[in-house]
Amino acid sequence: MDMHRTEAGGVPEPAVSARRISKTYGHVEALRNLTLEFPRGQLTSLLGPSGCGKTTLLKIIAGLLEPTSGEVQVNGAPVTGPGPDRAFVFQDFALLPWASVLRNVAFGLELRGVGRTEREGIAEKYIRNVGLAGFENNFPHELSGGMRQRVGLARALAVDSQVLLMDEPFSAVDEQTRRKFQEDLLGLVAEENKTFLFVTHSIEEAVYVSDQIAILLPRPSRVSDVIRPSGLRAKDVADIRRDPEYLDIVDQIWASLRNYVE
């Protein structure tokens, strides 16, 4: 796993690559000719103002939307629809309100036809991992926003896909919970040998959690810059926000984005 964490210049080979992706809705051009690679085992953020097409790109990679032109490859194979190699974490959690936490976490496995005892065993393990032990039989409406997103995360982890697609996963939870999530996410990236694609509109969040930040700009949508923080991963999670490199990158990104904010 550590072999992926080589110093700048030694970027691991891409697990996901998007090539010349365009997407138009009627007359609206959401993406134009976008090319981007996502290194294996690392977390790449898609950062940009709203309307820049970052969620559209993520859904195209997930196979939920079809690009008007262009191709997405996951591990070298072209994407034609949702697949077992990718799991999605939704901004609004997308939990089944009539199902218990246990069934929600096991739902991905249920849809894959895994037997009940086996999938519930796996689900229980991930419920413990995300810190929700004891809530297996509660319903989503009995949980706080942060706990609901932990359920969404456990569901995505339970299907054990190599690629995790996260669509603004922390934007619907409160600030304190978000900080805790960001720290936990760093631990997850270090522990699990997975490739993370992370959509966010928060510059600080992107710099804090990412190995690579792709800045997307609207009208026409394009990748304006790819930034790879070099020294932040070695730091303790508590020190990152004071690190000069962190502060410089945040400033640099804001300087490039400020012209595009209405």
Added chain:
Amino acid sequence: MNRSLLLMNRSLLLKLLSAAVVFGAWEIAGRIPVSFGFPTFFESMLALANMVGDGSLFEAYSDTLRPLVIGLIISAFLGIGIGLWIGLSSWFDWLVLPIFIVMQAAPLAALIPLLVMVYGIGLTSKIFVVCIMAMPVIVLNTAGGVRNAPTNLKEMGRSFLGNERDIVLKVIIPSASPIIFSGLRLGTSAGFIGAILSELKITPTGVGDIITYSRSIADYPSMYAAIFSIIVLAVLFLNLLERIERWLFEGNVRGYASD
């Protein structure tokens, strides 16, 4: 535990209290009397006890319940099936939905002579009346619930590799279930009205016969007892439906005013 017991007792107490208020008002109104044709509560209950005692009430219900239950079962299965199809296919929606909107809006009593002309005065006509009353609202609610199933949940089902069938059975139907069940409740009430209406308008049998006959001989307590019994039965039936819903989709039910 003590507290929940107390809460249960409290809700039971409130129910008994509200029943006492309604029945008390009925008793007073009967005693004034507001109309010659309006019996007191106790007279009506006495008449009810008599009808239960001599078994005539059960005999009447065995006649009334047959078209009602058959009609409701047909309406529920066919109604949910057609509603599902309408909700899932815009083509079928275009073709079939207007029929049910018209059925929902049409004055049913005007159609009864037509039904009798085609299907005679037997069971078939009565089942038809129950179905025409109950089915449109079940179809329309099911179609609406299915069409408005949250996109994000359908997307979630697809992204976790659910096939069409999984998504319909495990995502769309459960998320539409509160609206489907409210359609079933409305349809059931309408079905009860249809069953009694068919007995008043087609041939006097069962409870409809008790109502018509008691009125014709001015035995108002029996008439009101029959009406009272059908209301009680309808309420019990609706409670049963709510229990089934809660048992099937527990997390969807966040405490309605039960009973």
